[in-house]
Amino acid sequence: TWRYSNKEQTKVSIGLQWTDVDLNKRTAHLPKTKNGExxxxxxxxxxxxxxxxxxxxxxxxxxxxxxxxxIHQAFVRACKRAGIEDLRFHDLRHEAASRFFEKGLREMQVAAITGHKTLQMLKRYTHLRAEDLAKLLD
Structure with a gap:
């Protein structure tokens, strides 16, 4: 959702709103996403x-x-204070996709959460660790 800033007359994203969250159903509706859907x-x-x-x-x-x-600026400052270099907020999406697979979710389930339209793109976002996969084989 967007609003116009009164001070600067610029378009500002206001992010997730309470009307988009249903705590009873344990869901959040994302009306504006990176993939446009x-x-x-x-x-x-x-x-x-x-x-x-x-x-x-x-x-x-x-x-x-x-x-x-x-939120982005707070993330940048936190990374700087922690001495973390070359980490972007968007990298957390990669991390989440990988951890979902480690939890045992299947491709279509992960894609439904992350919003990837193709399995090829989802694969590019997923970085599985061999040691975690070995644990699943037992």
């Missing part, structure tokens, strides 16, 4: 707990109380 994604029990613990201000529809740009 809206989708609804499942939430883990831990994610639901984190969302329940967030402050909810009645006049602010945003789940995280900030914009994507604000």
């Amino acid at each position: 809206a989708r609804t994604v499942p939430l883990s029990s831990r994610a639901v707990q984190v969302l329940q613990d967030l402050p909810h201000h009645p006049n602010d529809p945003r789940v995280f109380g900030t914009t994507y740009e604000g």
